[in-house]
Structures are given as structure tokens and as C-alpha cells.
Amino acid sequence: MNSQKLKVQQPTAPTRPGTVVEFVGVVKEFSGMRALDGFNLSLHAGECVALLGPSGSGKTTALRVLAGLESTDAGSITIDGIDVSALATSKRDMGMVFQSYSLFPHLSAGENVEFGLRMRKIKPAERRRRAAASLAMVGLDDHFDRFAHQLSGGQQQRVALARALVTEPRVLLLDEPLSALDAKVRVQLRDEIRRIQTELGITTLFVTHDQDEALAIADRVAVMRAGNIEQVGTPEELYSRPATPFIADFVGLSNRIDGLVRSAWAEVYGTSLALIDPSTPDGPVTVSIRPEDIEFAAEGLAATVVASSFLGSLRRTTVRLGDGTILFLQHGVRVHPRAGESVYVIFTGAPVSTEPVGPASVAQQQY
Amino acid sequence: MTGLTANGVAHAPSRTVRTIILGLIGVIFAVPIVAMIEFTLRAGLVGGYNVDRWVALFQSGFTGVYRPVLVALGNSVALAVGTVLIVLLLLVPTMLLVHIRFPRLRRVLEFTCILPITIPAIVLVVGLAPVYAIVARMLGSGVWTLAFAYGITVLPFAYRAIQSNLDGVDVKTLTEAARTLGAGWGRVLLWVLVPNLRRGILAGAFIVVAVVLGEFTIASLLNRVNLQTALVVVSKVDPYTAVILSLLALAFAFLLLLVIGRLGAPRTRTSRRRTNVKGQA
Numbered sequence A: 001m002n003s004q005k006l007k008v009q010q011p012t013a014p015t016r017p018g019t020v021v022e023f024v025g026v027v028k029e030f031s032g033m034r035a036l037d038g039f040n041l042s043l044h045a046g047e048c049v050a051l052l053g054p055s056g057s058g059k060t061t062a063l064r065v066l067a068g069l070e071s072t073d074a075g076s077i078t079i080d081g082i083d084v085s086a087l088a089t090s091k092r093d094m095g096m097v098f099q100s101y102s103l104f105p106h107l108s109a110g111e112n113v114e115f116g117l118r119m120r121k122i123k124p125a126e127r128r129r130r131a132a133a134s135l136a137m138v139g140l141d142d143h144f145d146r147f148a149h150q151l152s153g154g155q156q157q158r159v160a161l162a163r164a165l166v167t168e169p170r171v172l173l174l175d176e177p178l179s180a181l182d183a184k185v186r187v188q189l190r191d192e193i194r195r196i197q198t199e200l201g202i203t204t205l206f207v208t209h210d211q212d213e214a215l216a217i218a219d220r221v222a223v224m225r226a227g228n229i230e231q232v233g234t235p236e237e238l239y240s241r242p243a244t245p246f247i248a249d250f251v252g253l254s255n256r257i258d259g260l261v262r263s264a265w266a267e268v269y270g271t272s273l274a275l276i277d278p279s280t281p282d283g284p285v286t287v288s289i290r291p292e293d294i295e296f297a298a299e300g301l302a303a304t305v306v307a308s309s310f311l312g313s314l315r316r317t318t319v320r321l322g323d324g325t326i327l328f329l330q331h332g333v334r335v336h337p338r339a340g341e342s343v344y345v346i347f348t349g350a351p352v353s354t355e356p357v358g359p360a361s362v363a364q365q366q367y
Numbered sequence B: 001m002t003g004l005t006a007n008g009v010a011h012a013p014s015r016t017v018r019t020i021i022l023g024l025i026g027v028i029f030a031v032p033i034v035a036m037i038e039f040t041l042r043a044g045l046v047g048g049y050n051v052d053r054w055v056a057l058f059q060s061g062f063t064g065v066y067r068p069v070l071v072a073l074g075n076s077v078a079l080a081v082g083t084v085l086i087v088l089l090l091l092v093p094t095m096l097l098v099h100i101r102f103p104r105l106r107r108v109l110e111f112t113c114i115l116p117i118t119i120p121a122i123v124l125v126v127g128l129a130p131v132y133a134i135v136a137r138m139l140g141s142g143v144w145t146l147a148f149a150y151g152i153t154v155l156p157f158a159y160r161a162i163q164s165n166l167d168g169v170d171v172k173t174l175t176e177a178a179r180t181l182g183a184g185w186g187r188v189l190l191w192v193l194v195p196n197l198r199r200g201i202l203a204g205a206f207i208v209v210a211v212v213l214g215e216f217t218i219a220s221l222l223n224r225v226n227l228q229t230a231l232v233v234v235s236k237v238d239p240y241t242a243v244i245l246s247l248l249a250l251a252f253a254f255l256l257l258l259v260i261g262r263l264g265a266p267r268t269r270t271s272r273r274r275t276n277v278k279g280q281a
């Protein structure tokens, strides 16, 4: 055991600088359906980008075209400036962790990790040493001889991560690697992936539909919608300055309220709120307001408490306004509104994002 | 056994139920075999039993009238090997290709492979006879050419055996994992797919061997000699000896399957693990 630990002390981090990846106008169609529709994204050297989006938005497809598991119909993908479109998957030098458990069932954990090294014709002794070091990195050094069916889901994904990293790939690709795991393991492994990624400085693309996961793990988050990227930014940027209500809704919780834009201000229930995008044209809009940007007050909008739930460090309360509109508030746990209680709420005035009211609802308004 | 418990079969029958089922099946299989043995031991019409016929057969050293049976046995074994090769080299790669790259063709492949079971051998021969006239002109009329016909008749059995294994393995993900790790298609096949499909492939091979060793109709109607046609010839001369030979053929097939099973048996995981744990401590 001790000797193994000592070996692990050697840095496993690749000495080469991180890799740059660039998607330019990538199009991928599946029998007429566009899974990627002019997809653009750059990964800077050594950064972890989370691809966040609802199911079916094309996240997996983006990852798979980068890995070479799917061909592209148009556009280019370059790695360190070199177009890889014609390169076979086996030559792209990517490490990939799949959503489903993907360990080879006929090989032990250690042999699984050795697989990539074996393909690269590394000698057995070195293979074994590096596999052991890689397993140690994910905290499984004493599981070398276990088979997949003897490992928990979380352990299997750890081995898969060790297997993906042992060859020191140029890019690490993770496709919802945590989605099959239970909540506690998910958070643990998520933090561990982040730690390892930072230590190795490996350029990483992390696909997920879970906003918490994306915000926690990534240097930058790219939010996808219908085969395209809607907004890219640091987690802080996305949360505090969502470009559209779709983002506001998807990244964090948001209230969606009917409002009106007039001379670069949004008017909601008689309150004027600053706009994140001041160039928004006048007209009826849907306004997104964060639950923490609504507060209880001595006077303001009259409302009735519908429900209030304790979330550990904070409390979330649902209230109904006089016109029936439902609002969520987020506040400290000391305030404990009771259902049925009459309260007043105000908007704190934080800048908001807006979306023009869709044609359908405009049409409805005309009647 | 380990496989069963490892997969955690939900409502596995109790020990007694299993024993009863096995016992019943054992009896059903044993009755005809015991009857055959009894028949070969009958001492003429007066009753009583002796082993004279067995002794006579072995003392004669399978010469004379029994010689063709040995030759025919050789033919049948060669045919079994040839048919297994056809299944391994043609059916397995085709199934993998369809499974991974052309999943839409799966129904077509399944239908094609199951089809032969719905066609009586005698009907098959009607179609095969003119085909074999051409085959004979091109490749000669050697017995081995029958392997082509058998390759078709065993398709349903081999297909089912391999497909059920294929359904239980996430072939697509394993293949993709191997490819991202640097394996080309050849290595994916040899290092990942074959090891994980070994059980299905072996089961398929078993059934193929069993079917080919027991085949009579096609060989007989196409005028080729195999084990079963030779036994029929002998039985017309000496029914007692024919039954003895049938019993021996049965024992031979049993041994053959046992050997194939041994060759392809998976590395015993438990013993492997034990040695490794010892090595680590």
C-alpha cells in the first residue's frame, strides 16, 4: 500500500499546455432534424466548459461530433488549430466518460484503466504503474482487481474517469457522467472531478442538464437551446445577467411576470425595474425576476401566502397576488410566513431580463 | 451458477423446485436412452440379457460392415466444424455490424435468420438440389459442401443464441468507449466484443454442432454420407448394432460439447480474485 501511495506522488499532470478546441458553424442533421444548427463554441486551454441545456437541445451531439463518434454535415472542428473532421475517433486522443456505465465487464478495474495504454503499446510494467496511479487519483487504488459488477455506480464512474485520463488525452469529455448516481454521491464526485480537472489543467467539456452541476463545476457555462448556444459566460454572469428569460429560467429559479418595457425601463405592477439589456424595444414583455429579488415589506403589493418551505439555509415562500399571479420569494429562515397570511411584497430593483411576448399571447390579447 | 447469483435473479426457484424440475427433465431424457441400452442387451427372443453384441462390436475393431460408420462420423465432425466456421465468420460479424451501424436492418436480419425454421428440410432440399448441381460443378461433390446448406438450417438457432447475448450487453457504449481509448475496429472486435459475447457465441456453436451431428434429411436426399445416413444403412442390416452405434455417437457428441465448453469457459473470476488479494496482502 505504502509503496503505491509513494508512486502516486509523482505528478500525473501532463506537462504540455492545455488544448484549444473550436467549433465553427457545426451542423449535424438526423434524418432532416437539426440536432446542431450552426453551433459555435471555443474551449480555451485548460478550462472546463459546461454545456447546459434541456434534454434534446443537442448537448450530447456536440460532444459526440468532437469525439468523432458522429460525423458533421457542415462547419469545422479544430483542436489546437488543426481541423479534425477527417480524423477517426481512435486517433483523436480524447478521454470520454459516458452517461451509462461503460466499463468493459470482462476486465477488472485496473485492466479497464490499462486498456488505452495497451492500445498505445505501452509496456506491461509501466502500464500497470500508470493505471494504479490513475486509480489512486480517483481514490480507488485498492480496487484494481474488482470487476464492474463488484463496484457501485459511483465507483464505476470513477474508474471510467481514471480510464479516460490515464492516457493523458488532449481533451476530457464528460456526458452527464453523474446522472445515474444518487444525490450525495453526485455532489461528491462532481467536486472531485472539478479538483482533478483543475490539478491536471486539462481542457474539459462537461455536458449536463443540471444547472447546479454546471454552475459548480465549470469555468464557463454554455447554455444550449435547440442546437445552438444561447449564452456563454461564467456562472456568475449567467446567474446575475441572464441574456434571456430562457436562461434566467434555466439557470436558477425565476418568476415570469407580464410587464411592459417603456423607455429602457421594465414596468411591473407599478414598479420600474432596470433592464439587463437597455436596448430592449418598447412593448409588452415577459419579465424574469429572481426569487431573492422579491422581499416582504410593510407595504407594497398585497398578497396571500400559499405555502412556505424550509430549504436548510433559506426558505422559499409562494404567494398569490390579488390578480391570481403566483410569485416565489426566497428569504432567510427566521421569517416564517404561515399559509393564508396576508402580506405585502416589493421588488428590490435588481436588473431583469425580458422576452417579447410571443405572437400567440399577443393574438390572445387582441380578443 | 455464479453468473446466476451475480445477476441477482429476482424470484429464483427454491432448491427443491429446482431439483424436481431437473429430475423430471432427467427422467424424460433418460427413458429413451435406457430403452436403447436395454434393447442392445436383449439376448434373443427367449428373454434374458447379455453384453455379447457390445463385445462383438469392439472385438471386430469397427471393421467390415461398421467401417463406413466411422468414415461417416468423420464426415459429420468435419461438417460440424465447417458450419461453426460459417456461423463465426459470417453470422457474427453481420450481426455486430447491423447492431452497431445499421440498427434499422435488425428486423430484416432477424426475419431472414428465423426463416429456415419454418421451412421443412424436405422442401429446402427441393430448392437446394439444383443449387448443389452448380456447387458440385464448381467445388466438386465433396461431403464438406453440405456445410453451406447446414449453415442455413442452423441460422435460427445460432441467431437466437447470439442475439440474446447481444441484447444483454451495451455493445454500442462499449464499442464507443474502446474507440475513444484508441482502438480501431479490429481491436474493438477482438478485445471488447468477442470476449463479452463469448457466451452467446459458444451457445450458438453448441447448438450448431448438435444440429449437424443429428442431421439426416438433407444429407440423405442430396446423396451425401454423414453419421445419420450411415446409421440408417447399418440398421437395415443389424438393428441391434445400429442402436449401439447410436449410443456411441450420442456419447461422442456429449464429450465433444463438453470439450468445447471447457475450451471456451470464462476465466474463473473467483479464483483469480483470490490469488490477487493474496498477492496484495
Ligand SMILES: Nc1ncnc2c1ncn2[C@@H]1O[C@H](COP(=O)(O)OP(=O)(O)O)[C@@H](O)[C@H]1O
Pocket: A030, A031, A033, A034, A035, A053, A054, A055, A056, A057, A058, A059, A060, A061, A062
Ligand atoms: N442517432 C440519432 N438519430 C436520430 N436522432 C438523434 C440521434 N441522436 C440525437 N438525435 C436527436 O437530436 C437531438 C439532440 O439530441 P442530443 O444531442 O442527444 O440532446 P441532449 O444530449 O441535449 O439531450 C434530439 O432531438 C435527438 O432526438
Ligand SMILES: [Mg+2]
Pocket: A059, A060, A061, A176
Ligand atoms: Mg444527452
